[in-house]
Amino acid sequence: MQRLILAVVLIAASVTALAEVRVVATVPNMGMLARTIGADAVDVTVLAPPDRDAHYLEARPSMMAALRRADLLVAVGAELEVGWLPAAQRGAHNPEIRVGRQGYFEGAAHVDLIDVGGPADRALGDVHPAGNPHFYFDPNRLATVGFALADRLSDLAPEHADTFQANAEAFAERAQAQVQRWQEQVAGGSGVVLYHKDANYLAGVLDVPVLAYIEPLPGIPPTARHLRELVQSLQGQDGTILATDFQPAQGAEFLAAQLGWSQQRLASQVAIDATADDYFALIGRWVEAMLP
Amino acid sequence: MKKCALAALALAVAATGAMASEPTLEELMRKIEALEQRDQERQARIDRLEAELSARADREVEEQPEAAAPRRAERMAPRGPQRDPLDPAPARLRAHQFGGDGAVTSGTAFNPAISVILDATYANFTDDLDEPPGFDFGHGHGGHSHGNGGHGHGVEEGFNLREAELTFTGSVDPYFDMMVMASISESDIELEEAYITTSSLPSGLQIKAGKFLSDVGYINKQHIHDWLFVDQPWMRELMFGDEGLNEVGVQLSWLAPLPTYTRFGFEVLEGTSPGVAAFEGDGRHEMVTILPGDNNQPIRNRWRADKNLNDKDGPRLFTGFVKWAPDLGFDHAMQLGAFGGYSRVWQNETGHSSGRLETWDGDSRFVGADLVYKYGRGGLMGHGNFVFQAEYVHRELDVEYRSRQFTDFSTLELTGPASDPDRRDQTWRQDAFYAQGVYGFAPRWNAGLRVDGVGLTNRAYDDGRDSMGRRGMRDDLGASWRYSLQTTFAPTEFSRLRAQLSYLDFDDGHDGWQFLLQYNMSLGVHGAHAF
Numbered sequence: 001m002q003r004l005i006l007a008v009v010l011i012a013a014s015v016t017a018l019a020e021v022r023v024v025a026t027v028p029n030m031g032m033l034a035r036t037i038g039a040d041a042v043d044v045t046v047l048a049p050p051d052r053d054a055h056y057l058e059a060r061p062s063m064m065a066a067l068r069r070a071d072l073l074v075a076v077g078a079e080l081e082v083g084w085l086p087a088a089q090r091g092a093h094n095p096e097i098r099v100g101r102q103g104y105f106e107g108a109a110h111v112d113l114i115d116v117g118g119p120a121d122r123a124l125g126d127v128h129p130a131g132n133p134h135f136y137f138d139p140n141r142l143a144t145v146g147f148a149l150a151d152r153l154s155d156l157a158p159e160h161a162d163t164f165q166a167n168a169e170a171f172a173e174r175a176q177a178q179v180q181r182w183q184e185q186v187a188g189g190s191g192v193v194l195y196h197k198d199a200n201y202l203a204g205v206l207d208v209p210v211l212a213y214i215e216p217l218p219g220i221p222p223t224a225r226h227l228r229e230l231v232q233s234l235q236g237q238d239g240t241i242l243a244t245d246f247q248p249a250q251g252a253e254f255l256a257a258q259l260g261w262s263q264q265r266l267a268s269q270v271a272i273d274a275t276a277d278d279y280f281a282l283i284g285r286w287v288e289a290m291l292p
Numbered sequence: 293m294k295k296c297a298l299a300a301l302a303l304a305v306a307a308t309g310a311m312a313s314e315p316t317l318e319e320l321m322r323k324i325e326a327l328e329q330r331d332q333e334r335q336a337r338i339d340r341l342e343a344e345l346s347a348r349a350d351r352e353v354e355e356q357p358e359a360a361a362p363r364r365a366e367r368m369a370p371r372g373p374q375r376d377p378l379d380p381a382p383a384r385l386r387a388h389q390f391g392g393d394g395a396v397t398s399g400t401a402f403n404p405a406i407s408v409i410l411d412a413t414y415a416n417f418t419d420d421l422d423e424p425p426g427f428d429f430g431h432g433h434g435g436h437s438h439g440n441g442g443h444g445h446g447v448e449e450g451f452n453l454r455e456a457e458l459t460f461t462g463s464v465d466p467y468f469d470m471m472v473m474a475s476i477s478e479s480d481i482e483l484e485e486a487y488i489t490t491s492s493l494p495s496g497l498q499i500k501a502g503k504f505l506s507d508v509g510y511i512n513k514q515h516i517h518d519w520l521f522v523d524q525p526w527m528r529e530l531m532f533g534d535e536g537l538n539e540v541g542v543q544l545s546w547l548a549p550l551p552t553y554t555r556f557g558f559e560v561l562e563g564t565s566p567g568v569a570a571f572e573g574d575g576r577h578e579m580v581t582i583l584p585g586d587n588n589q590p591i592r593n594r595w596r597a598d599k600n601l602n603d604k605d606g607p608r609l610f611t612g613f614v615k616w617a618p619d620l621g622f623d624h625a626m627q628l629g630a631f632g633g634y635s636r637v638w639q640n641e642t643g644h645s646s647g648r649l650e651t652w653d654g655d656s657r658f659v660g661a662d663l664v665y666k667y668g669r670g671g672l673m674g675h676g677n678f679v680f681q682a683e684y685v686h687r688e689l690d691v692e693y694r695s696r697q698f699t700d701f702s703t704l705e706l707t708g709p710a711s712d713p714d715r716r717d718q719t720w721r722q723d724a725f726y727a728q729g730v731y732g733f734a735p736r737w738n739a740g741l742r743v744d745g746v747g748l749t750n751r752a753y754d755d756g757r758d759s760m761g762r763r764g765m766r767d768d769l770g771a772s773w774r775y776s777l778q779t780t781f782a783p784t785e786f787s788r789l790r791a792q793l794s795y796l797d798f799d800d801g802h803d804g805w806q807f808l809l810q811y812n813m814s815l816g817v818h819g820a821h822a823f
């Protein structure tokens with residue numbers, strides 16, 4: 001028994017010694033941001049895989065185990081993770097990462113979201129009155145979140161404050177330069193049809209019109225009738241159809257075939273252990289797909 | 293008429309008011325000019341001040357290039373308001389203002405979160421079967437079966453509005469969370485759960501207090517809308533009670549700081565659940581007889597005597613559990629659990645119109661294990677998801693059986709000869725298990741199979757000698773089985789429609805089919821589900 005206790009204590013101690021700030025990010029994009037800002041001073045664990053819709057995950061015990069030992073939880077917020085994160089937080093027995101505490105960080109709280117203040121009525125689908133949570137499609141907004149995250153990390157590891165700030169600035173400069181380049185590239189783009197209100201952040205920044213959404217209502221898969229109506233309304237126009245890799249292909253393929261447009265399904269989240277390079281490459285693929 | 297007059301009066305007043313304040317066009321123009329002039333003056337003042345400010349800032353940077361140093365020092369020092377000594381992590385932060393309003397969007401929009409869940413069924417049975425043999429004993433008042441759970445969360449034949457479940461959850465303060473769940477049925481309101489949990493205890497500790505579903509096993513803690521079948525497994529219903537192991541008490545649990553999820557818990561509970569902690573308490577046994585007297589007039593007699601049952605105050609039930617869940621990556625999740633409990637009291641009684649009172653008075657203990665495995669590949673609306681769960685419970689009731697008879701209006705005496713009265717020490721050993729699998733065979737659709745088995749061990753032993761001189765095994769009943777098949781259509785995560793077909797095969801030779809339909813809908817802020 002004593003040996004067991006000793007083993008437990010040693011494991012706990014070794015885990016504590018690994019990194020200075022144990023960050024748990026809900027989705028890979030936030031994990032990438034935490035790793036970019038925190039560099040060597042953070043140890044990042046990601047709860048959701050990149051090829052999943054973060055709206056529809058289930059709280060797993062391994063999430064609770066990760067959160068139990070976390071110093072900082074980095075979430076997207078705006079109810080994106082509302083279906084599972086609160087349960088994982090409750091099950092984690094860790095007061096530090098509860099909402100409102102220093103160990104809870106939510107990106108959505110630090111940027112101006114779009115689509116804010118819609119009616120809170122589920123007859124309208126899986127709506128988010130707090131605003132559209134997919135701000136990570138806009139590198140500039142993500143960079144803004146990066147500054148806030150640098151500040152929060154500085155609270156937890158003040159000795160690295162300058163590094164965090166410098167990293168946030170570097171990321172922001174890169175985001176700004178990239179977005180400017182992309183804006184010039186896609187100028188005059190004909191427009192996109194998206195599956196869900198997610199990449200409309202990017203389209204908005206690049207001034208590419210969003211012609212339609214394949215979902216009739218957020219979270220509700222398209223019906224045949226809705227698709228036919230889309231075909232009718234878009235007939236004769238020019239554009240491209242984009243969806244994320246976890247969104248169903250059928251609707252997009254049907255539309256593409258009927259309208260004679262191109263359609264692509266792209267990743268919306270970077271890999272679990274990705275860097276800022278991977279993130280800009282990922283957004284770059286979306287931009288490329290929007291090119292006229 | 294009066295209303296009309298009033299309206300007219302109001303209109304008149306409004307009209308005079310408007311006329312009195314109506315300015316001429318000239319007056320308006322003059323006002324606008326004045327305003328424009330004031331605006332220009334103010335703008336000039338702002339420009340001047342801004343220029344001054346930036347000049348001063350430039351000067352400061354030139355004069356003290358190390359001005360950033362004290363700012364860094366400030367960062368190192370603890371900042372913000374005084375730390376709350378009760379508070380392990382600072383609850384209040386300085387504002388991080390970077391666009392957005394800085395307000396966290398999670399968990400603050402509705403406080404408390406309110407949800408309503410409506411559950412209704414239609415059922416058709418080929419036979420009205422009682423509880424499986426051996427399990428009518430520990431269920432409600434001994435001997436009197438309750439049919440197919442025509443109460444609590446059971447399903448009755450025909451249309452049946454099982455309940456509207458009203459839930460309030462929220463944070464009380466930085467130290468406590470609260471949850472209150474009331475189940476409203478057609479005839480009454482029942483407090484299903486009402487408890488507080490601590491939210492600020494350090495070292496992975498958490499205390500829960502109030503009326504709550506015990507954390508033993510896996511399905512015990514789940515409510516109707518979490519069940520993957522229309523009805524609950526026999527294991528929960530017959531070994532614990534219609535409401536599961538739902539008790540008033542306190543729970544302490546600890547989540548170990550390990551890379552794999554490992555949680556230990558201990559519960560101290562009042563002890564009233566019929567399956568493992570049935571409690572009657574001491575009281576009087578009463579009986580009224582009406583017999584013909586002289587001239588055949590009815591004469592009413594009241595028979596009253598103490599039952600002489602153990603009257604222990606709570607807490608009477610103590611349980612413990614451990615749950616362990618290895619990390620199997622993003623697609624798989626598994627949790628293993630083991631649990632057990634001891635109740636200081638287990639009591640039951642049956643009164644007979646002959647004036648005989650049978651009582652069972654003793655204690656009980658149970659042990660069990662549970663397994664849950666979930667697979668999800670992230671398919672559209674549950675497509676391709678698979679859940680397997682299985683649980684087993686074994687219970688032992690150690691009781692003193694007494695059969696007593698009214699010998700006069702206020703005396704209950706043991707039956708049997710004085711040298712060998714009808715009083716025996718009895719031990720019941722019984723178990724139950726279920727295993728079920730549910731697979732999402734298409735977006736929005738899932739189907740599942742469940743096997744219920746109770747009484748694989750189903751024996752009663754007499755330790756003492758009874759009035760007939762028998763000893764040893766008293767009853768050796770067999771197992772009863774139930775096989776259920778369900779299909780669910782869930783348009784969204786908030787609504788589901790379900791059909792279920794069950795075949796029941798009882799040890800006593802009875803069998804029957806049950807057909808069930810259910811709809812379950814949730815409204816409002818329904819919290820995220822625990823694993």
